[in-house]
Every structure is written in C-alpha cells, then in structure tokens.
Amino acid sequence: MTEGPTTEASSRPAATRPVLGQNQYGKAECHVVRVTRDGATHHIKDLVVSVALSGDMEDVHLSGSNANVLTTDATKNTVFAFAKERGIASAEEFGIHLARHFVTSQRAIHRARIRIEEHAWDRIDAPGGDARHSFVRAGRETRTAQITYDGTAWEVISGLKDLVVLNSTGSEFRGFVKDHYTTLEETDDRVLATEVNSRWRYGWTDDARPAPDWDGSWAAVRGHLLHAFADTYSYSLQQTLHAMGGRVVEHRPEIEEIRLSLPNKHHFLVDLAPFGLKNDHEVYYAADRPYGLIEATVLRPGAEPGIPVDLTCL
Amino acid sequence: MTEGPTTEASSRPAATRPVLGQNQYGKAECHVVRVTRDGATHHIKDLVVSVALSGDMEDVHLSGSNANVLTTDATKNTVFAFAKERGIASAEEFGIHLARHFVTSQRAIHRARIRIEEHAWDRIDAPGGDARHSFVRAGRETRTAQITYDGTAWEVISGLKDLVVLNSTGSEFRGFVKDHYTTLEETDDRVLATEVNSRWRYGWTDDARPAPDWDGSWAAVRGHLLHAFADTYSYSLQQTLHAMGGRVVEHRPEIEEIRLSLPNKHHFLVDLAPFGLKNDHEVYYAADRPYGLIEATVLRPGAEPGIPVDLTCL
Amino acid sequence: MTEGPTTEASSRPAATRPVLGQNQYGKAECHVVRVTRDGATHHIKDLVVSVALSGDMEDVHLSGSNANVLTTDATKNTVFAFAKERGIASAEEFGIHLARHFVTSQRAIHRARIRIEEHAWDRIDAPGGDARHSFVRAGRETRTAQITYDGTAWEVISGLKDLVVLNSTGSEFRGFVKDHYTTLEETDDRVLATEVNSRWRYGWTDDARPAPDWDGSWAAVRGHLLHAFADTYSYSLQQTLHAMGGRVVEHRPEIEEIRLSLPNKHHFLVDLAPFGLKNDHEVYYAADRPYGLIEATVLRPGAEPGIPVDLTCL
Amino acid sequence: MTEGPTTEASSRPAATRPVLGQNQYGKAECHVVRVTRDGATHHIKDLVVSVALSGDMEDVHLSGSNANVLTTDATKNTVFAFAKERGIASAEEFGIHLARHFVTSQRAIHRARIRIEEHAWDRIDAPGGDARHSFVRAGRETRTAQITYDGTAWEVISGLKDLVVLNSTGSEFRGFVKDHYTTLEETDDRVLATEVNSRWRYGWTDDARPAPDWDGSWAAVRGHLLHAFADTYSYSLQQTLHAMGGRVVEHRPEIEEIRLSLPNKHHFLVDLAPFGLKNDHEVYYAADRPYGLIEATVLRPGAEPGIPVDLTCL
Numbered sequence A, B, C, D: 001m002t003e004g005p006t007t008e009a010s011s012r013p014a015a016t017r018p019v020l021g022q023n024q025y026g027k028a029e030c031h032v033v034r035v036t037r038d039g040a041t042h043h044i045k046d047l048v049v050s051v052a053l054s055g056d057m058e059d060v061h062l063s064g065s066n067a068n069v070l071t072t073d074a075t076k077n078t079v080f081a082f083a084k085e086r087g088i089a090s091a092e093e094f095g096i097h098l099a100r101h102f103v104t105s106q107r108a109i110h111r112a113r114i115r116i117e118e119h120a121w122d123r124i125d126a127p128g129g130d131a132r133h134s135f136v137r138a139g140r141e142t143r144t145a146q147i148t149y150d151g152t153a154w155e156v157i158s159g160l161k162d163l164v165v166l167n168s169t170g171s172e173f174r175g176f177v178k179d180h181y182t183t184l185e186e187t188d189d190r191v192l193a194t195e196v197n198s199r200w201r202y203g204w205t206d207d208a209r210p211a212p213d214w215d216g217s218w219a220a221v222r223g224h225l226l227h228a229f230a231d232t233y234s235y236s237l238q239q240t241l242h243a244m245g246g247r248v249v250e251h252r253p254e255i256e257e258i259r260l261s262l263p264n265k266h267h268f269l270v271d272l273a274p275f276g277l278k279n280d281h282e283v284y285y286a287a288d289r290p291y292g293l294i295e296a297t298v299l300r301p302g303a304e305p306g307i308p309v310d311l312t313c314l
Helices: A005-010 A058-062 A072-085 A091-105 A214-231 A237-251 B005-010 B058-062 B072-085 B091-105 B214-231 B237-251 C005-010 C058-062 C072-085 C091-105 C214-231 C237-251 D005-010 D058-062 D072-085 D091-105 D214-231 D237-251
Strands: A019-028 A030-038 A041-055 A109-119 A121-123 A134-137 A142-149 A154-167 A192-202 A255-264 A267-269 A283-286 A291-299 B019-028 B030-038 B041-055 B109-119 B121-123 B134-137 B142-149 B154-167 B192-202 B255-264 B267-269 B283-286 B291-299 C019-028 C030-038 C041-055 C109-119 C121-123 C134-137 C142-149 C154-167 C192-202 C255-264 C267-269 C283-286 C291-299 D019-028 D030-038 D041-055 D109-119 D121-123 D134-137 D142-149 D154-167 D192-202 D255-264 D267-269 D283-286 D291-299
Touching: A019 A058, A019 A072, A019 D237, A019 D255, A030 A072, A041 A072, A041 A091, A041 D291, A058 D237, A072 A091, A072 B283, A072 D291, A091 A109, A091 A142, A091 A154, A091 A214, A134 B214, A154 A214, A192 A214, A192 A237, A214 A237, A214 A255, A214 B134, A237 A255, A237 A291, A237 D019, A237 D058, A255 D019, A283 B072, A291 D041, B019 B058, B019 B072, B019 C237, B019 C255, B030 B072, B041 B072, B041 B091, B041 C291, B058 C237, B072 B091, B072 C291, B091 B109, B091 B142, B091 B154, B091 B214, B154 B214, B192 B214, B192 B237, B214 B237, B214 B255, B237 B255, B237 B291, B237 C019, B237 C058, B255 C019, B291 C041, B291 C072, C019 C058, C019 C072, C030 C072, C041 C072, C041 C091, C072 C091, C072 D283, C091 C109, C091 C142, C091 C154, C091 C214, C134 D214, C154 C214, C192 C214, C192 C237, C214 C237, C214 C255, C214 D134, C237 C255, C237 C291, C283 D072, D019 D058, D019 D072, D030 D072, D041 D072, D041 D091, D072 D091, D091 D109, D091 D142, D091 D154, D091 D214, D154 D214, D192 D214, D192 D237, D214 D237, D214 D255, D237 D255, D237 D291
Parallel strands: none
Antiparallel strands: A019 A041, A019 D291, A030 A041, A030 B283, A041 A109, A109 A142, A121 A134, A134 B154, A142 A154, A154 A192, A154 B134, A192 A255, A255 A291, A267 A283, A283 B030, A291 D019, B019 B041, B019 C291, B030 B041, B041 B109, B109 B142, B121 B134, B142 B154, B154 B192, B192 B255, B255 B291, B267 B283, B291 C019, C019 C041, C030 C041, C030 D283, C041 C109, C109 C142, C121 C134, C134 D154, C142 C154, C154 C192, C154 D134, C192 C255, C255 C291, C267 C283, C283 D030, D019 D041, D030 D041, D041 D109, D109 D142, D121 D134, D142 D154, D154 D192, D192 D255, D255 D291, D267 D283
16 A cells, blocks of 8 residues: 555656646535524525535645645534524525635635525415414425635526426427438427526626625526416427526526526327327327437626536536 | 246146246336316326236246236326326326226236326416416425226225425424433424325225215325424324324325325434534534334224335335 | 324224324434454445334324333434444344344334345455455445344345346247237347346244355345346246246245346337338337336245235335 | 517617527437347447537527427437447447537537446356346446537547445544634544546547547546555545546546546444443444535646536536
C-alpha cells in the first residue's frame, strides 16, 4: 500500500503531473422539517438541502491535508441550526442565508451552491376538528431551488419537476421530414402528455436590490406553465414548450430565462380492428420507453443563457 | 442440452417427482388510458392492470404443452378491448368484467385475479379557456383494487398507498418496556408521520346482490382515514392505526375488514445545544431508514380475515 | 380532538366494536455492516434487517398503553448489539439469534419474524497490493432470508431476487389457445429472458436437529437455478420455471418447497422490413411493460405449502 | 383556445418577443439487444440509446412547422436498423455511426449527441452443457458513453456509474477546520465507502486519426479506478478521488480528463457502550442520507476541461 499519491506525485516533474480541475464538496440531502407554532395553528416547511462548496482546495486533493476543509458534517449542522436561527421563509431565502454564511465565514471557501427540494403539504380539514397541526403531502411535483454565491453576485435558479399534464385532444403532428427510416404516420388528433421539468433563472443578482417574492413568483410560474399547456393548440411539442416558456418570460419580469425538459409521454392509439372494434380516439396504451425528449431554453431578449443544458441533474 | 424436463421426469417413479403447487400467470402492468368525450368535455380513466389466471395448468408446467394456455398477450389485448367495449366506470367494475370474462370463457381457467392501480387526474382550470380536455396528475397517493373470481364468489379488496400524513403535535410515546437494549427516552410531544398503505375488503361476494358504489366508497374511506389520523390524540402509532381502521369499519357497512401498514417516518428533534440553541420542537431531521413499521387488521365483528398480512405486494 | 378511541369505543356495546386482527410491529431496514479482522485480512457482512413482532398487543391498539411494547428502537439496538455479541455467520443464523431473543426474553412477544437482505462483496485484487480490506459490491442479485419463530418451531425461507438471465435461443412458443382476442403469432425461436425472484423453505424446524449449512445451500440453489435455466430447451416459461424449481427440490434434500416468480422480460424482434432489411433473430427491442408474469411453487412430494403466493413482498 | 403562439407572437414587436435559446430533441432510452451468432456460440450487446439532435429548429418552436423535423420515431428506427446494418462493435463506435448519420444526412441537423448505457452480461457456465447462448447480467455498475458530433469534431465521453467500493480500514480523517457548527470528532480509522460515478473524455476528436480501442480502454480505466481506491491510504475522500483520477490520466494517454463524483457512503461506528459492549471497529450503521458528496475533475497538463460539472445527468 502506498501512503497516498503525494510522494509518488511529487517525485515526477510538475509538467507531467495530473492537474486538479473544477471541484466541490459538501453534504447532500439534509432533510430538515421546520415547525412554526402560531398558537394552535402550526406551519411546516419540509426541505431537502444539499451543500456544495469550492475554493482553495488544492491541498486536500493533492496531499490529503484537511486544514482548509470545513467538514461536510458541519455543513449539515449549519442547515439544521439555521432552520432554528433564521427560520425558513422560503427555499430561496434559506439557501441565500446558507450560501452567504459559508462564503463569508470561511476564508478558503470562495463559492457555495445550495440545492433545495421542497415538499409541499396541505392541511387536513377534519370536519369537527379545531386541530390545526395535521397535514397531508400535496401534489406530485417537487419545487426546486438552486442558489449560488461567489461573494459578489447571486444566481438563483428555481424550478419544479414531475408535474404531469395531459391534453386529450387539441394536438396534431404532421408535415415532418420523411427519411429512409421514417414509418410514423401523420395524425391530426393525438393525446399530448408530458412530465414538466423546468428551471428558471432570476434577474436578481445583487444584494443591494430587493429580492423577488420567491413564493409568489413560483406559484405564478406554475400557473403560467399549466395554462399555456392547456391553452395551446399544439402542432408539435416543441411549439407547446416555447409557448409555455414564452408565457413565463412575458408575464414575469423578474425572470431572465426558463428552460424546459419535456418527455413526450407517448399514448398510442390501440389497434382494435382485429377484434372487430373501432377505436375512435378512445383507448390508448401509455408507453414508458422509449420516449421523445424535447428540451429548450426561452430567454428574455438580451439575456445571457445561464441554465445548464441538462436539467435532470439540477 | 436436454429437450425439457419431461423425459427426465417421467423416467423417475412418481413418488419422488417434484410436485407442482399453486401457480398463476398473466400479463402484468397493462397501462390503459380511456378517454370519453362528452361534447367538448373529456373524461379520462388511467389504469395499470395486471391479470393473473390459474386453473388446469399441469401440462404446461410438466411437459410444456400450451394447449390450455391463453397467452398473456391475449389477456393484454382483452384489457384494451374491454376498455372500448365496456368502458371503465370504476377500477373495481372494470376488474369484475375482466375476471368474469376469463373464468367463464376459458374452460381451463378456474380463477382470475385482476390487480389495478389507478392514477387520478384533475382538470387544469385555465382562466380564459373553454377547453375541457386538459388535465394534471393529482395527489401523491395511488388507488388500488384487486378483484378475484373463481366462478362462484367475488372478492374485492380496494385500497390506497403512498398517502403521506403528519401531525406536528398531539402525539406522545411513554410507558413502554425498558429491556437491556432500550435507550429511547420517553416523550410527551413528538411529530407523528406516516405513509398510509391500506387495503379493505368488501362484503359483496355475490353477483345476485347489488355491488357497492365503488368510487363513492373509496372516497369516503380516504376521508375517514385522514380524519381519524388528524383527530386522534396519539399514545402510540398502533393506537392511531386502530382508530383509523375502526372508523372505517364503523362508518362503512359495505366493508368487512381493513388492513393498514404504517411506516413510522421518524422525525428526530435535532440537538442544537452544541450551537447554543434551544430546540423547542421546531427543527426536525426526517430520517429514511430504519423506520418503525406498524401493521394490523381491523375487522367487523364476526368477519373472517381475508386480506394478506403483507400489503406491500398487493 | 378526542383523547384516542378508547373512551369512544368503550361506550359502545362490545358486539359492535371493531375487532383487532393480525398485527405486528418492529423496526424495518436496519442496515448493519460487520467487519471481522483476521490479521490484515478483513471480512465483511452487509445486511439490511427488518424485525416484526407480534403477541399480546391488544392494549396498545385499543387504549394506547405501551406496557407490553418493546420499542422498535430497542429492536434496532438489538440488531447492532447482536452483530457484536454473536457475530454474523450467515443471514439465517443471525436471524435465528434475533428471533429467539425476542420471543424468549419478552413475555408479551409470542412470535418474531426477521427479514434480511444481504449485499454481497468481492475483494478488489489490486495487482501489487497486499491489502486485504478492499471490496467491491458483487452481482446484481440480492440474497434474502426470512426467519420466523413462535417459541416452538422455526420456519426459514431463503431466497434471491433480481437475478437477470437470458437465453438467446432454445425457446419456442406454440400450440397455445387462440381466442377472440388472440393476435400473437407462434414462434419457434425467441429470446427468453427473466429476472429470477425465488424463495425456498427449509425442512429444518426443530432446534434439536442440526441446522443446514445456510451459505452452502444458498450457493448451491443459485447454481441449480442458473443451470436449469441454461440447460432447458423451453416450450414455455412455465415449463422452464418447473424445471428450475424441480431441480432444486431434487438435488437439495434440505429444501421442502421453492416458489419462483418469473417476469417474462419480452424481447420483441424488430420489424426491419420497412428499411429493406431482414431481421434474422439479430435485433430485439427489450420492452419494460407490460410483461408476462409466471409464478408457481414446486414441492417435495408430501410437503405442505408454506411460502406465500406473493413473493414481491418477501 | 388560441391556435398556437404564432399569431400572438408575431403581433408583438420583435424586440420584446421571448427568444429561443439552446434546444435539442430526440428519442430517449431505446433499449436494443443485438444477438450475433458465431455458430452455436452467441454474443449479445445490450444498450439503452438516447438521441438528441439540434440545428435549424426555430420554425418548429415558433410556428409549429415540422418541415425541418426528423421525427423522434425515425431516430428510434435508425437505432434498431443500424444495429442490424452496422452491428454493435462497442457502445462508442455505435454512437459514432449514429451521430454521423444524423448530422450528414439531414441538412437541418447540425449536431447530434448520442448517450448510451450498456448492460453487461456473463455467460452461464452450465456444467455438462455445450450451450453457448445462456447469459446472466453481470455486475452492479453500468457502462456509459456519450458521443457528440457537429459535422467537424468528435467528443467522446465514456464512463461508469454505480460501482460500489469499500475499504474497511486504511482511512483517517483529521486536522480539519473547526467552526462554530463543527461537532465531528477526528478519527484515525474509519470505513471509507463510495459509489463511483465517473466520466472521462478522450483526446480523439478527428475522424482522420485512428480511434482508441474503446472496450480495452474502458476495462483498463475501471481497473485503475478500483486499484487506486484499494491502494491509497486515505487522509480524505478528496485525496482518494485525486489518486483515482490521477492514475487514469497517467496510465491512459488516450484520455484527456476524468471527472469523479463520489458520495461518501457513511458507515458510522455504533455506540454499543449502553449495552456494556466495546465496538472495536466491528459494527457499523450504513446511513443513506445525508451523505457527503465529493466531486472533482483531474486533467492531463494542458488539457481544456470539457466534462460537465454535474455527472448525475450524463
């Protein structure tokens, strides 16, 4: 067994030694639930928080010296302590508190990225009860937030995933390229279904300016996405995507760009002719794989793109 | 390579040959979506249907003769064809149509078990729209149904799973056994959270009697489970479980028994003392594993138990 | 809010009160890793252990009294303490220690069921290294064990799941029933693939008799299942299943019965004719859902069946 | 209902209209299994292929015109047809065939990205059998490949994920920062376990140069990762990561950079003192969440980084 790569590495000329590139570390998926008591009425916030820090971390990679390393365990403790000290007004604000803390309190940390998934809860309305502390998990979708801070500027990317929607008509697909491998027939009436995975980036970057109303903005975006999906007569899922993203950019001035990743959850009309039956757009087989995948960013004119191409990892 | 086990098997005396026991087969997880058009207003039913048939199936196991085998592919086709021919009034009624068909139309099939998972959809209420064909997947829980028919009697077991609920107070845990391995401290105020997995069996078994209102009954049971969870001051999760099941049996005469499997989704109060903070039931760590698991059946007096002990597979 | 169901319940005549049926509780999914040091050579056992206890538990369900309740937390502690005190010779032996402990040490506990999933590890053979403490997770399948004890008799059901196998030829499917909904064509050469999920029950029930060699028996069964799958020319998956189970029963006298649940992981020959290509059993589309599901028990002559019909929950 | 966003959009001045940014589309997760017959000995390749195309796609997003759209269905057909026409020598070569085809055969397609997950299979060695067509799925890890082509240069990023490794000693963690939220104690002997998720980028970009031996290179990298993990005495997971990546870059001249994402799968020493037991590095609790997450890129001197920061989506 060697005693780590240090010795081995330092015996070689620097020009041939492997070079450390982008790196980050932290504690992932701290599941914190914060209860706030307003008399007999309770409120809960339920977040899964992941911390990623980067900065002056050459030594720990090259020699194993932990002198600059704030432990991932301490970052976890900070999440729980801040839930008490600062409360959780919104996922975005909570992430801002955390990111600022890590960058400003640790000299070696130059950048902090906080990712949050928020689980929503509704109250249980028990008929005769005056209890206000009972909850049921709401909806299928998950709210997401990513807050990044480098000591100077903020980047806030909020989002949602797993919002499943379906139009049972109002969608056609025609006029496409026919190459040697094309067998698909054109259709003027199909089911259009997708699982919306979206992230949007806020224009807010500067501490000195007032931050958006994070919760209000999130709810409004969700509404625009749903309504644009419902209102758009669709010639292609690309066009529906652009209508969804475009509506958000047009209606929400606080948002610079939005990216959507829309799997085309195919619903194939079942051929019932072998059984002497006509299938007049009534019976569909909902397929899992393979599926079409349509992805695009829609930007405010003049905005620079900042959301990564791959949303599945955000 | 042998030509199958037949030759080998038949050369041995019958008394030492392995014996075929309970067996069943069919197509699992046929995902059918049925659209019904009521003018511009559409309705959808979204079911995942699994068929399991049993009967006179010795030959196919022992010699590979398929003479008695209705193919699993044909059972799948039947699911789609029946969605057209019979429609889908409810998961239970659809399962009854299927089970009856297999048992009565195939001499070799003596028993059919249909399992269904139903996905719920809400309408998207687009503000200015008159569109009535846009939907969003509703809720986190899944509705389940299992219909079994042997040519004489019906057994219908309906249920739900993945219904996550939480009481942020109104739960204590004290007075338990302290053995050599007990370190847990008593508490008079804890978070109680669980993911309700429940199945209930109907008293209806006889074609000649009118069947229950399946959809109405399911919605009522869901309400009773939620309300009993919210209304019960809890000394233990077992007691809460019994209150939930008991309320269903008391209020719904069509139901003979109900079984609940309730994971205790532990929310541990985080020790903030090392950071000079007091945690007055405000900040919790939501743990994944291990978890307590509490399971029980509650029956109407005189009812014979019929729901399997393990719900995770239903 | 009520103070639990007790008062409410006791005001009603006993004959109409809901009745408590089968019930059990315990800690699920305790993930314990045990390291044993044999000089510089280490050995590891990696188990996920779930405890389910039942007995005299009316009070906790009806009134919330925990006087008979050994906490699920204590059952978890026992798992970890026993890993130290008794070691982990095999999953089955470890489960036997635990089940015996709970039933014999707690008067209110009349039955204990221990479920275990074991993760296998191989050594990493570093070329120049003399290190014997480095491991890599082995294989895709998971070994399972369920040990049940009621103070008198033992029931041990071992098993495996997620063992994926495929024959690229040597399988046909012909001579099946053709009903009104049958469209499948016969084939004399198909891919046969499945994910073996199997459980087998041992004849050993009595403490006074020597227990089987659990590890040796498990490895032998796995081998028989694989070899029977490979050696059997298949006329149907049912016949392959029976050949697999039959071989185990014939070769392993310590086993009374075996149950297999075999999803038919369909590999459909892709129609390449539209592209002017002939597909001579070369290119397959591997489908996910729906899938055929074939399940059966094979018993030693004279054995009483004891394995539940549904393996997915074991 | 509007007739799509076109009319609405074109009535507004261009300067305020939302702008289409990066976009791509294609069929995801085509599961193709290719059987090659070498007499009685069969070979199989089992790939899940995802296609993402981009190019001149403004119209389909803005107006819904599909005139430039090769359907995702046709991209799926191409995957299956190419499995026949070109065979599958390796995941990387297959992806190169596909990417070249889409970019060179469709004027509107300017860039193609092919992602592939490969499932490995071992032969079943049945004792007396001469059958060479029986297989069992091998290992837990998945091989990945991403091939991107823009008509000029190639980018090939290969990788693996879900390779779980563990050192039961030879790891310490000391000398780290202690801030206000640090409670972790130093340790000089801990279990170090992780699930290796890695991607490496090849220097090969030019069709005119011979491509690497893809299969040989992949196997060699896997070996180096395992051996570096086993051979490194670890002062921190960061240092182990750098040793793993560094060894690959040093030994494999065809590779320009490698990125690793290593979750620290915590194994906590269980406190057995309450039970009067000493835990001498013998009994560990394997935790799921939260977990440390250590990520870094290691480059050949002079190489430009090209692998995305987030591997979870690759």
